[in-house]
Amino acid sequence: MTAEVGDRAAVDLAYAGTSPDVPLLRLEHLSKSFGAVQALTDVTLDVPVGQVTALTGDNGAGKSVLIKCIAGIHRPDEGRLLWEGDEVSFRGPRDAAALGIETVYQDLALCDNLDVAQNMFLGRERLRHGLLDHDAMEQAARETLASLSVSTIASVRQRVASLSGGQRQSVAIARSVLWHSRLVIMDEPTAALGVAQTAVVLQLIRRLAGRGVAVVVISHNLNDVFEVADRIAVLYLGRLAGVHPVAELDRRAVVELMTTGRSDRIG
Numbered sequence: 001m002t003a004e005v006g007d008r009a010a011v012d013l014a015y016a017g018t019s020p021d022v023p024l025l026r027l028e029h030l031s032k033s034f035g036a037v038q039a040l041t042d043v044t045l046d047v048p049v050g051q052v053t054a055l056t057g058d059n060g061a062g063k064s065v066l067i068k069c070i071a072g073i074h075r076p077d078e079g080r081l082l083w084e085g086d087e088v089s090f091r092g093p094r095d096a097a098a099l100g101i102e103t104v105y106q107d108l109a110l111c112d113n114l115d116v117a118q119n120m121f122l123g124r125e126r127l128r129h130g131l132l133d134h135d136a137m138e139q140a141a142r143e144t145l146a147s148l149s150v151s152t153i154a155s156v157r158q159r160v161a162s163l164s165g166g167q168r169q170s171v172a173i174a175r176s177v178l179w180h181s182r183l184v185i186m187d188e189p190t191a192a193l194g195v196a197q198t199a200v201v202l203q204l205i206r207r208l209a210g211r212g213v214a215v216v217v218i219s220h221n222l223n224d225v226f227e228v229a230d231r232i233a234v235l236y237l238g239r240l241a242g243v244h245p246v247a248e249l250d251r252r253a254v255v256e257l258m259t260t261g262r263s264d265r266i267g
């Protein structure tokens with residue numbers, strides 16, 4: 001399969017077959033334990049297209065375990081995942097990736113010794129007459145970065161080792177656009193970034209959602225959460241303490257949900 005680059009194609013693809021009433025992904029009554037540790041208990045959460053859902057919660061609340069269930073790394077003990085309304089079960093991360101689920105972990109799986117374009121096509125290289133088609137890949141990488149208005153990367157031939165944290169996040173986000181990912185999960189995307197780079201990455205995350213991609217962002221940083229999210233889901237001791245549109249919440253309500261599992265300040 002060759003990658004088509006272009007805003008319209010990406011949006012069409014992301015929305016294709018998605019009824020507004022059926023979320024792209026629905027987690028239904030998910031539970032997961034590790035021996036005596038109950039990491040997730042009865043979590044039900046919808047993930048709609050075109051929106052940023054922030055997933056927050058205190059240390060150990062279950063955020064990573066939840067995204068690993070979505071990414072096909074963990075199998076839930078109970079509950080099910082519905083993709084566009086149909087039950088799916090993942091034998092591993094490849095199954096999740098095949099549906100268009102891309103997870104961008106904090107340590108970004110980029111290869112330092114390769115350049116930007118090579119990283120964006122890693123594992124899915126484009127061939128021409130049996131040889132790597134570097135020109136086509138570089139062109140597509142450039143177009144994708146331009147379509148996201150990424151201006152901080154001077155050349156797609158630049159080695160990733162020389163990029164800043166924010167630039168690396170930009171490459172990871174552009175890769176998900178290039179491959180028409182439909183759900184992008186980002187684990188603490190701004191954790192290692194300064195103020196200016198954080199602003200750039202948050203903007204990019206908004207653009208990703210603006211293309212009809214469903215985005216889940218794990219973050220402890222409430223400034224970022226309120227800036228980027230449409231909806232905030234809070235986990236407390238493995239249970240979903242609440243999921244609400246940002247407009248219904250203030251910081252105190254989120255902190256209360258994170259620390260006590262409840263809040264009277266919502267609405």
Ligand SMILES: Nc1ncnc2c1ncn2[C@@H]1O[C@H](COP(=O)(O)OP(=O)(O)OP(=O)(O)O)[C@@H](O)[C@H]1O
Binds near residue numbers: 034058059064065
């Ligand atoms: N592979 C594992 N084996 C045993 N226990 C685990 C495993 N993974 C997670 N846990 C436990 O599950 C609970 C939830 O962990 P999780 O990593 O999802 O929390 P988190 O919300 O991502 O926390 P943090 O913000 O600190 O990363 C914790 O008690 C953790 O110790």
